[in-house]
Each structure stands twice: as C-alpha cells, then as structure tokens.
Amino acid sequence: MKLSASLRDAAGNEGKSRDVELKINSTVPSQPTIALKVDSGIAGDQLTNDATLNISETAAGVTRVIKLDGFKLDYYNPNQMDHYDPSKLTDGLHKVEVIDTNAAGNSISSGEFSFVLDKTPPKWPLLKLVEDTGTKGDNITRNGEYTVSAEDGVRVEYKVYGDAEWHTNKPVAVEGRNYTNIIMARAVDKAGNVSDETVLKFTLVTTPPPKPSLLIDVSDNIVDDPFLTNKNLWSVSSGYWKEYSADGQNWTHLEQGAKVGSAEGVNHFFARATDEAGNVSEVAEYTFTKDTIPLLLRKLISIL
Known part of the structure; x- marks a missing residue:
C-alpha cells in the first residue's frame, strides 16, 4: 500500500508531497505444539515422572514466550533462573503455554498444555x-x-x-x-x-519326616530277637522333634539322647516325629518285651 503525504503551513505554503509505502502482514505464525518427551507409566494419561517437554521449533523472525503455571519464562536464555527447567518442577499439576509472535506483531498460542508430574516412588510391597x-x-x-x-x-x-x-x-x-x-x-x-x-x-517343606525307630539294647540276647531285652531303658531315634505316647493320644516330648524306663514284661507305646516345618510323621507303634528274671528263678516261680 502506498500513501502520499505533504505538509502545509499557516501561510498556505505547501511542501512537496512524499510517498510512503506500507507493508501489511496479517499472517500469524505456525501454531506451536507441546508434548511430553516421556509420558511415563500409562501412555496418554498426561501423568509422568519427567517434566521434559518437546516443543516445536520457532520459525525465522518469530519471538517466543513460554508461560508456566501463569508465569512468563525467558525462552531464549537457558542460563536465567526463570528458564523452563524440568528438574526444578515440584510434583503436581502444571500448565504450559507457548506464544509465538512474528515481526508484524501477529501472535498465536499453542493453547494450554496440562500434565501432572509425579517423581515420588511408591513404598515397597x-x-x-x-x-x-x-x-x-x-x-x-x-x-x-x-x-x-x-x-x-x-x-x-x-x-x-x-x-x-x-x-x-x-x-x-x-x-x-x-x-x-x-x-x-x-x-x-x-x-x-x-x-x-x-x-x-x-x-x-511338605514331605513329612520318616517315623522314629525303636532303640533298645539287645546286646545280651542269646536269641536273635530285636524286640527282647534285659535292659531297663529304651528310646526312639529321629533327627527331628520326637514324641512318645502310651495311648496314641497324649504325647510327651523326648529330648535327643533321653531314655525312658520300661516295665517288666510286655511294653507297648507309640512314637512320632515333627520336622521344622511342622510336618508330622506317621505314627510308629512298637511292642517289646523286657525280661530281667533269670531262667532258674522263673522256673521256681512257675512251680510255686
């Protein structure tokens, strides 16, 4: 557009006219875009632990302003304290807007971009x-x-x-x-x-231990009978917690190395073992005979 202008003073003298050419630019810059660089966690939920942004580049001759939570930042000088620094953002909701302005003063906004920053790890399970x-x-x-x-x-x-x-x-x-x-x-x-x-x-451990084995001293036997003894004490062998019972209902703990006294004649008892996991073995049932009466005395007793 060309304009012609001249000046005239109070006396009516008119100066030379001068043409002035004006350029009108009503074109706005391309709209800037904003996106999270890393949308961690679930994609698309705008919840992230990294506030770094991907912002589109500016065109030549365009001035850019960034607003963070309503405050204007210095986009061009990263050394300034008010430059957008994702490491300084606290947890919570943040809103970012980018405004580009060209040399003619035409401006365009990216629109408000919102995201939630969460950098706090959860508690361990x-x-x-x-x-x-x-x-x-x-x-x-x-x-x-x-x-x-x-x-x-x-x-x-x-x-x-x-x-x-x-x-x-x-x-x-x-x-x-x-x-x-x-x-x-x-x-x-x-x-x-x-x-x-x-x-x-x-x-x-789900496998029960083996049942205990009977321990009686048969060293004096003249017959091969593992359930005959002339000794007073007996025990059971197991590498686990041992118990014995006279009736199979009421149980008594038997310490490792401990022995139990027996009665003359037939002795009958039950034994079981329990491992560290609480598994209980099969119940073992034992019968043995204690005979401490000499043969001659036994014959005399039978006569009498």
Whole structure:
C-alpha cells in the first residue's frame, strides 16, 4: 500500500508531497505444539515422572514466550533462573503455554498444555508368609502361600533369584528341604516410578519326616530277637522333634539322647516325629518285651 503525504503551513505554503509505502502482514505464525518427551507409566494419561517437554521449533523472525503455571519464562536464555527447567518442577499439576509472535506483531498460542508430574516412588510391597508353621520365625513352613501388600493403584512386579526380568505373575514357591525360595517384589506407580525392592526368603517343606525307630539294647540276647531285652531303658531315634505316647493320644516330648524306663514284661507305646516345618510323621507303634528274671528263678516261680 502506498500513501502520499505533504505538509502545509499557516501561510498556505505547501511542501512537496512524499510517498510512503506500507507493508501489511496479517499472517500469524505456525501454531506451536507441546508434548511430553516421556509420558511415563500409562501412555496418554498426561501423568509422568519427567517434566521434559518437546516443543516445536520457532520459525525465522518469530519471538517466543513460554508461560508456566501463569508465569512468563525467558525462552531464549537457558542460563536465567526463570528458564523452563524440568528438574526444578515440584510434583503436581502444571500448565504450559507457548506464544509465538512474528515481526508484524501477529501472535498465536499453542493453547494450554496440562500434565501432572509425579517423581515420588511408591513404598515397597510387603511380603509375608500366610503361616510360618513349625518353629515361628525360622521361615521354614509347610504352607507356601504368602501375602502381598502394596499401595493402591500400583503395579506389583516380581522376580525370583536368578531371574533377569521383572514380571507381574506372582511366583509359586518351590518345595525342597534344602532349597531356599528367594522372591523379590517391587511396586511401579502410574507415573512409572519404581519402589525399592523387598525380599522374602523361606523354605517350603511338605514331605513329612520318616517315623522314629525303636532303640533298645539287645546286646545280651542269646536269641536273635530285636524286640527282647534285659535292659531297663529304651528310646526312639529321629533327627527331628520326637514324641512318645502310651495311648496314641497324649504325647510327651523326648529330648535327643533321653531314655525312658520300661516295665517288666510286655511294653507297648507309640512314637512320632515333627520336622521344622511342622510336618508330622506317621505314627510308629512298637511292642517289646523286657525280661530281667533269670531262667532258674522263673522256673521256681512257675512251680510255686
């Protein structure tokens, strides 16, 4: 557009006219775009643990302003304290707007971009045996079930000792008297933050121990009879917790190495063993004869 202008003074003198050319630019710049660089956790939920943004580049001659939560930032000078620094953002909701302005003063906004920043890891899960059978606190059990307690809304991941990758399938305990289950767990929240690991170690034993064996001294026998003795004491042998009973109902603990007195004649009793996991063996039933009366005296007694 061309304009012609001249000046005239009070006396009517008119100066030379001069043409002025004006350029009108009403074109706005391209609309800037904003996106999370890392939408951690669930894609598309605008919840992240990394506030770094992907912002489209500016065109030549365009001035850019960034607003963070309503405050204007210095886009061009990253050394200024008010430059957008994702590491300085606190947890919570944040709103970002980018405004581009060209040399003609035409401006365009990206629109308000909102996201939630969550950099706080969840608490680690708690793993606990449902039942520590046998001796409490030794983590030897006949019940391989365990509970998992975690914060609401997190995903629990597991791996067992030797695994390279984490997975969401709850591991099943492996049975074995000489095997230690080592189960690790961690929590991952919706923003992708990962908790510390927790570990549960225990041994699962479901196989009962062998039943105890009878111990009586038959060294003086002149006949091959393992259930005949002339000794007063007897015991049972087992590498586990031992109990004996006269009626199979009421049980008495028998310490390792301890012996029990016997009566003259036929002795009848029951015995069982219990391992560290609380598994109880089959009940053993034993009958033996104690004979301490010499043969001659026995004949005299029979005569009388």
